[in-house]
Amino acid sequence: MSGLEVLFIALAVLGGASGLLAVTSPRVVHCALWLVVCLGSLAGVYLVLGAEVVALVQILVYVGAVVVLVIFALMLTRAPVDPSPRLNGPPLQKLAAGAAGLAVGGILAGTLIYAVGGTEVQVRSGQGGAKPIGEAVFSGWLLPFELLSVLLLAALVAAIAVSRRPADRKRDEDGTR
Template sequence: MTAVQVVFVLLSLVAVVSALLVVTTPHLVHSALWLVVTLGAIAGVFLVLAAEFVAWVQVLIYVGAVVVLLLFALMLTRAPTGPQPDLTVRRWAPAAFVALLVAVLLGATLVAGFQDVRLDLDQAVVGSAEVTGETVFRRWVLPFEVLSVLLLAALVGAIVLSRLRSEDGDD
């Protein structure tokens, strides 16, 4: 195994173990903090896979913004800080069975389908800010503009949803 492969395997292990902790820990806040570890490890995987700009966007938006939003939501819904035994449904075995089925089916299909394809990272073009900017603003301008409209719509929607209380007047 080369050094790149060792780094990839280590990052994958960190990501999978911390993701398991995200969905199983009985502490609400710990769950959000383990999510930070998972997303950071995934950013490292992006770096290994020659997607530099995507990795930094991942760190900025996911680790920076999304996790802070989640922590704020936990805080505003008065999440208790101690361990809570009823965070997971009582009959978790069917859920685990479905997840296992998804993993086996998807994993078997993907591994069987792409067994022979090699990922040659030495000759891959690194997706730096220059390369990514050029592709986004030359080839993908129209989807980019549509996305900006989507973001505006989401912004307006969030504001409308947060202002609903003042019109009800009952609480």
């Protein structure tokens, strides 16, 4: 067992466990924080797999921006800090959700292992570096990349438009800043 694999297993266990806590914790803020841990450990996994840029983007965008957004949302919606029983649905719903989760995960794992299980790959250093990724994105993936920028802009505008208060809207319509 190589050092990479040991590192991977450690990160994977951390990621899986924190993911579990993120969806089961009774405290809302803890959920968000466990998500941070989970996403961070995933970034580590990306590094192990040689995807340096993806790992960095993961940390920057997910851990840095998305989770902060989530925590902001929790604060704005006056989420309780204490353990709350109302975070989950009734026990029956939890049971059904567990079954569905097990089924999806099981089937996914089963098919993936059946298809590519037992394959060993050589992780080449430098293949996920900034230079090759940059060349790829700005040559072959240029059009999707530009489309994504438009999507992001649209999402930005949409988020602002949706979340404005009626009072803000009225003020805009009256033309008084």
